[in-house]
Amino acid sequence: MSLLLRVAVASAAHDIVPSWPLDSFIAVNPLAGSESLPFESAQSLGPLTRQRTAYLTDRKRGRILLADLEAAVRLRIPELTGSITIGDTTLPAARLAALELEHDQPHDAAAGPRTPTLSRLDEITSRWVAAFLSPDPLWPMPYREHGLYAAWRSLIRHDSSLAPGARRRLRGLPEGPDAGLAWALEQLGVPADDVQTVLALELQQLPGWASHIKWRAQKVGDIDLTSFLAVRFSLRHALQMPPSPAGPTPREHDPAAELRGRAELLAGLLVGEQVTHADTSIVARVLAAHPIRDHLFTWQLAYELNYRGRLLSSLSTERAPVERPEIQVVMCIDPRSEGARRHLETASTIETFGFAGFFGVPIRFVRHRGKGAINSLPALLTPRHTVTEAPHDHVTATRRVAAARRRDAVDRALHAGESGTATSFAFAETAGWFYGLTSVLRTFAPGLLARIREERLAGGALESSVTVADAFTLEERAVLAEASLRMMGMARFGQLVVLAGHGSDSRNNLYQSALDCGACGGNPGAANARAAAVIFNDPGVRDLLAARGISIPNDTVFVAAAHNTVTDAITLLDTHSLPASHRARADDFIREQSTAADRLVRERARDLPGASPRHSVTRLRRRAHDWAEVYPELGLAGNAAMIIGPRELTRGVDLSRRVFLHSYLPELDPDGTGLETILTAPVVVAQWINHQYYFSSINPDLHGAGTKTVHNAIGTIGVLAGQGGDLRRGLPWQSVGVGASLLHEPQRLAVIVQAPLETIGQIISRNQVLRDLFDNEWITMTARERNTEPWMHYTRYGWHTAPLPPAEGAHQ
Amino acid sequence: MNNLTKMTRIEIVVSAREAPSIRDLITSAGATGYTAVSGVSGIGHHGQHSGALLFNEYDTLTMLITVLPPDKAGDLIDAVREMLHGSSGVMFVADTYVSRPEYFR
Numbered sequence: 001m002s003l004l005l006r007v008a009v010a011s012a013a014h015d016i017v018p019s020w021p022l023d024s025f026i027a028v029n030p031l032a033g034s035e036s037l038p039f040e041s042a043q044s045l046g047p048l049t050r051q052r053t054a055y056l057t058d059r060k061r062g063r064i065l066l067a068d069l070e071a072a073v074r075l076r077i078p079e080l081t082g083s084i085t086i087g088d089t090t091l092p093a094a095r096l097a098a099l100e101l102e103h104d105q106p107h108d109a110a111a112g113p114r115t116p117t118l119s120r121l122d123e124i125t126s127r128w129v130a131a132f133l134s135p136d137p138l139w140p141m142p143y144r145e146h147g148l149y150a151a152w153r154s155l156i157r158h159d160s161s162l163a164p165g166a167r168r169r170l171r172g173l174p175e176g177p178d179a180g181l182a183w184a185l186e187q188l189g190v191p192a193d194d195v196q197t198v199l200a201l202e203l204q205q206l207p208g209w210a211s212h213i214k215w216r217a218q219k220v221g222d223i224d225l226t227s228f229l230a231v232r233f234s235l236r237h238a239l240q241m242p243p244s245p246a247g248p249t250p251r252e253h254d255p256a257a258e259l260r261g262r263a264e265l266l267a268g269l270l271v272g273e274q275v276t277h278a279d280t281s282i283v284a285r286v287l288a289a290h291p292i293r294d295h296l297f298t299w300q301l302a303y304e305l306n307y308r309g310r311l312l313s314s315l316s317t318e319r320a321p322v323e324r325p326e327i328q329v330v331m332c333i334d335p336r337s338e339g340a341r342r343h344l345e346t347a348s349t350i351e352t353f354g355f356a357g358f359f360g361v362p363i364r365f366v367r368h369r370g371k372g373a374i375n376s377l378p379a380l381l382t383p384r385h386t387v388t389e390a391p392h393d394h395v396t397a398t399r400r401v402a403a404a405r406r407r408d409a410v411d412r413a414l415h416a417g418e419s420g421t422a423t424s425f426a427f428a429e430t431a432g433w434f435y436g437l438t439s440v441l442r443t444f445a446p447g448l449l450a451r452i453r454e455e456r457l458a459g460g461a462l463e464s465s466v467t468v469a470d471a472f473t474l475e476e477r478a479v480l481a482e483a484s485l486r487m488m489g490m491a492r493f494g495q496l497v498v499l500a501g502h503g504s505d506s507r508n509n510l511y512q513s514a515l516d517c518g519a520c521g522g523n524p525g526a527a528n529a530r531a532a533a534v535i536f537n538d539p540g541v542r543d544l545l546a547a548r549g550i551s552i553p554n555d556t557v558f559v560a561a562a563h564n565t566v567t568d569a570i571t572l573l574d575t576h577s578l579p580a581s582h583r584a585r586a587d588d589f590i591r592e593q594s595t596a597a598d599r600l601v602r603e604r605a606r607d608l609p610g611a612s613p614r615h616s617v618t619r620l621r622r623r624a625h626d627w628a629e630v631y632p633e634l635g636l637a638g639n640a641a642m643i644i645g646p647r648e649l650t651r652g653v654d655l656s657r658r659v660f661l662h663s664y665l666p667e668l669d670p671d672g673t674g675l676e677t678i679l680t681a682p683v684v685v686a687q688w689i690n691h692q693y694y695f696s697s698i699n700p701d702l703h704g705a706g707t708k709t710v711h712n713a714i715g716t717i718g719v720l721a722g723q724g725g726d727l728r729r730g731l732p733w734q735s736v737g738v739g740a741s742l743l744h745e746p747q748r749l750a751v752i753v754q755a756p757l758e759t760i761g762q763i764i765s766r767n768q769v770l771r772d773l774f775d776n777e778w779i780t781m782t783a784r785e786r787n788t789e790p791w792m793h794y795t796r797y798g799w800h801t802a803p804l805p806p807a808e809g810a811h812q
Numbered sequence: 813m814n815n816l817t818k819m820t821r822i823e824i825v826v827s828a829r830e831a832p833s834i835r836d837l838i839t840s841a842g843a844t845g846y847t848a849v850s851g852v853s854g855i856g857h858h859g860q861h862s863g864a865l866l867f868n869e870y871d872t873l874t875m876l877i878t879v880l881p882p883d884k885a886g887d888l889i890d891a892v893r894e895m896l897h898g899s900s901g902v903m904f905v906a907d908t909y910v911s912r913p914e915y916f917r
Contacts, residue, residue: 003891006840010833011898036900178840218832362867380868483866681867766860768827769871 002178005195009181009226012199015045016207018215019729023716025513025522026379029691030211030703030730035772039748040297046699048297050746055299059102064302068309069098071803072302075793077289084286086279087271096283097290100266101298118725121241122206124161125232126724128152129209132223133216135715149177149227156238166238173234177227184233188242198243202232207702208727212718255291262287305803307640308750308782311659312802315649315752317787325351325494327589329561329570332357332502332517332525333682335639336565338650339603339657340500343596350592352647353488354661356682357517357525359499359532360484363387363471367527368464369401376520376527378685385471387531391464392576400462442627446507447618450625463576466527468534477535478544484532485550487674489646489665493556496585499532500570501525502563505624506632510713511705511732515565515635518689519682529560530573537577557582566624566633568597568604604657608634609738630708630734637736637744639693642686644678645754648787660686664755666785672759679763679770683751687779690749696731697746704730749779756785757792757799764794816909819916820885824876824892825852826901831874833895838878841888844916846878858900879908879916 015033020026029035034042042048058064073094074081080093131141132148143151153173156162174183190198203210203225210225217224236243263284267275270283290298326349331337333354341352362377366388375383391397417427441449468477503524504515517525535541536558545552559582560573570593572578578586598617605611605620609631623632642660643650650661662682669675696704705711705728711719718727736744753760760783764770773779774794781794782802793802824834828850838846851864851872861873880888885905892903910916 003837003840003887004894006837007891007894010836010895014898224836356867360867378867380870382869676862677866680862680865680871684868684871766862767865767871768858768861769868771859 002182005178005182006226008196008199009229012196012203013210013214013225015200016203016210016214018218019208019211019718019727020215020379020522021212021717022510022713022719023513023522024375025511025516027514027518027685027689027692027731029688029778030695031691032688035769035776035778037776039777040294046695046702048698049300050296050698052296052299055296055303056102058303064299064306066095066098066102068302068306069101069298070094071305072298073097073290075305075803076294076298076301080286080289084282086267086282087274087276089270093286096266096270096286097298098302099270100262100287100290101295103266103269119205119241121232121235121239122726123724124235124239125206125228126209126720126726128231129213129223129228130714130720130727133212133714133717135717147177147227148223149180149230150175152231153180156234162238166240169238169240170234177224177230180230180234181226184230184237187237188233190243199229202229202243206726208718208729211729212727258292259284259288262292303745304640304747304750304780307745307747308780309803311641311655311750312752312782312791314653314655315643316651316653318648318651320646320648321351324492325349327351327496327498327585327592328353328490328494329498329500329589330355330359330488330490331500331563332519333642333660333662333686334502334517334519334565335636335655335657335659335661336633337500337502337563338655338659338661339600340563340568340570340596341661342652342654343600343603344593345651346596347592349588351494353490353663354647355484355488355663356685357501357519358528359501359525360480360487361387361468361528361531361535363528363531365389365466365523365527365531368397368462369404374521374523374527376523376525378519378681379521380681380684387471387527388467389464389527390467391462393462397462397464442507446625446627447622450622463574465574465577466530466534468531468538471531472535474538474540474544477538477541478548481535481541482545482548482550483674483677485545486668487678488663489668490663491665491668493552495555495557496582496589497536497556497558498561498570498572498589499529499536499558500561500563501527501529502565504565504633504635506566506629507625508627509632510711510719511708511735514731514735515633518685524562526560526562526573529562533558533560533574533577555581559586564624565635567621568600569593570597604634607638607743609743631738634743635735636689636693639686639690639749640745640747641750641752642683643752644675644683645752649754660749664753666755666759672755672763675753675755675759676763676767679751679760680767683749683779684769684773687749687773690747690779692731693736693744694746694748697736697742697744700730700733700736704728704736705732708732708734748777751779751781752791753781753783754785754787755783757783760794761799813909816911817913818882819879819908819910819913820882821877821879821906821908822885822888822892823904823906824901825854825856825873826876826896826899828870828872828874830895830899830901831876834876834892834901837888837891837895838876841880841891842884843878843880843888846876849875849877856902879910881913881917 017028017030017032031042031045080097082093083090084093132144141151143154156170157167174180185195213223213225213228263280267280267283271279328351329344330353331341333356344350345352358377362381364373364383364386365376366373368389368391377383417423501524502517504512506512513522516522520528542552557579559578561570562573563570572586601617601620602613605613605615611620623629638658640658644662644664646665647663662678705719706721710721712723713719721728736742764774774781775796782791784791791802792799826834850869852875853861853863865872889905
């Protein structure tokens with residue numbers, strides 16, 4: 001029985017997507033468990049589109065055109081490609097269905113955000129789980145080392161918040177979570193055939209905790225969903241709250257009458273009072289192919305087609321400059337890099353590339369002053385290579401680490417003093433004036449405080465190197481270097497190649513990690529850039545690359561850099577390793593990036609709540625240090641597409657920081673291995689990010705974390721909204737909206753590739769993850785082999801000409 | 813047979829995302845260990861499966877192999893069969909012989 005119960009738990013949790021803790025925030029598709037099904041089938045987990053009124057507003061303001069609706073209808077229902085005649089008018093059948101969308105009555109196909117209502121049981125469960133998982137509690141949970149269920153079983157008998165009768169009911173609790181869950185289900189009278197359904201419904205009551213526990217069971221191992229459910233159902237028995245049966249019964253309706261009503265309404269609108277029975281019948285035949293339950297999906301597709309069409313039309317066919325570039329900058333595919341690249345390229349000496357921000361070097365990184373290590377690699381990989389930072393002046397470094405440890409000890413003592421029941425008042429009396437002064441400075445002069453901090457750090461900066469040779473063999477380094485160069489289509493090399501990882505700098509921001517590099521496991525990408533630069537500068541690696549047909553000139557030097565996405569400053573790292581011959585080039589880059597960064601900060605100010613392009617760049621950059629700022633930057637809000645191809649497609653085009661850009665040249669990747677890696681890794685990560693933003697916008701209560709202003713952190717594992725309830729998942733409202741409006745446009749990722757269609761088709765067909773994503777329309781694929789060919793849209797049945805935007809003025 | 817002891821070998825091929833649940837079942841069934849081979853390729857009921865991917869271990873197939881005494885194998889076989897009802901994957905069961913049975917009990 002026990003093993004089958006474990007199967008029931010695992011099956012009940014199949015669609016629950018693990019959620020990472022705050023300090024390594026990984027964007028995930030909260031509906032990833034349903035990716036093997038068509039996108040439109042995942043409706044049991046909440047609405048999949050916005051409400052109809054939002055689309056109507058977009059239609060009125062021209063964001064969706066009638067032609068987009070028509071194109072969406074044709075794509076979704078190929079049989080509606082012909083024309084029909086009603087009265088004296090002949091029109092495309094698809095337009096008829098599109099016109100209905102503008103005039104149909106509101107319906108509840110996407111009944112608003114579905115938020116579980118918290119019960120007393122939820123509150124109690126949440127309190128126990130939070131107490132168990134809290135990483136830094138003032139009063140550690142007794143018996144914690146025995147696991148959640150065992151600790152809870154030992155303590156629950158003393159929980160005075162439960163009535164004596166409820167506690168009495170728990171006297172028979174067996175040892176061990178499996179037995180506990182089986183016992184509780186039996187006490188509650190759950191039939192064996194219903195167990196899996198009942199467990200699945202139970203997990204949906206506290207989806208935040210369930211998601212985090214699923215992650216923790218796999219990565220930490222101190223808790224699992226069986227323990228969680230054992231506690232939960234035992235409490236149900238104690239409180240005499242048997243599980244409720246499965247969801248509401250579907251509303252009864254008469255489809256024939258509904259269709260007749262729709263047809264009469266539309267025919268009347270089109271023909272007027274002379275409408276005949278034959279007219280209504282013709283309209284009904286068309287509308288029957290487009291039932292009401294599909295309408296919101298057609299609206300969503302039209303919304304996406306409008307953007308995709310405009311994007312494809314805006315792409316350039318500019319040829320690459322033939323002369324050797326002086327400086328090349330490789331930046332992450334993150335949409336925020338698009339703005340930086342566009343502004344950097346206004347300097348004729350600079351050429352830019354896009355590549356996953358871990359630069360193809362998956363590492364576990366240990367800073368010399370850091371506590372522990374960070375997994376700086378995509379969440380798709382398991383860390384296997386540990387890279388450490390070695391300061392050159394070992395004696396000074398040791399002294400500083402010792403000083404840092406002493407400061408940490410003092411900080412911990414102060415924290416204990418300010419939080420202790422007995423000491424907090426005395427602490428406030430004695431140290432409050434100092435804290436008060438710091439708070440005043442933080443509030444009214446954040447820039448000054450930041451300058452003091454930066455000067456202190458700069459004065460104490462020690463030269464260091466990263467120890468790549470210990471982590472990777474020469475052959476491994478050469479393989480990674482070759483793969484990276486072929487994937488990003490880097491066929492020629494300038495004198496200076498800057499590898500710019502990115503990170504975000506903000507204060508008092510629990511979601512800081514969500515603004516760092518997604519390809520680096522929610523960490524800043526500087527460590528990976530440093531490791532990659534060492535690899536590319538390694539003469540042994542270059543010899544092996546030359547033997548494989550990639551020749552890096554002797555005068556090419558790679559240097560790492562860090563792009564701060566709040567200030568847009570790009571700082572060169574490890575400049576001590578730059579040869580004197582390249583310092584002038586580095587100075588050129590610093591000058592150019594400074595100007596480009598100022599322009600980009602002003603450009604971003606147009607969209608940033610509370611900012612204006614008229615503000616000084618100093619004021620705009622102060623957001624990085626302002627502890628009251630809930631919008632330090634907009635992160636990846638607006639992300640909607642990913643372009644994989646040569647920079648010639650996008651150079652000089654303002655993509656408004658909405659597009660992931662991965663450089664790629666099919667000529668350097670004849671067997672398509674590089675493209676397969678791009679489609680199965682960067683595209684998958686971009687899709688996770690895209691769907692995290694999508695569902696945090698569509699359903700902020702269920703799949704988003706709510707407003708930051710009421711968040712309470714439970715260590716680094718997550719946040720609660722207020723003082724209790726479920727652990728919140730997804731992005732906070734300030735990542736996707738402002739006030740009651742969305743900042744983000746929820747659209748499924750449009751992947752656009754310039755590469756042979758046959759290669760793309762083969763790659764999709766041999767990778768289940770891509771078949772699921774593209775065939776089931778979680779994301780879309782548009783491609784062409786060359787500039788001169790039309791864009792084609794991928795479907796599970798083959799390639800079709802992609803709909804482009806209508807001529808200006810048509811079907812407005 | 814050459815002083816070998818009869819055991820049951822169970823091989824399960826599932827997506828890497830499902831592998832943690834199967835591993836949990838294997839250890840819960842009392843198996844003393846298992847072998848995991850990630851990035852296995854092939855063609856099956858759901859079509860072609862690429863092998864190891866350079867930067868994605870999460871979306872590949874994993875083969876889990878365990879050996880345990882026949883009296884413990886039945887429960888695990890039932891549990892894995894039940895698990896595979898709801899997701900894709902295959903299980904192969906065969907008799908096998910080991911030289912050091914105490915490693916598997």
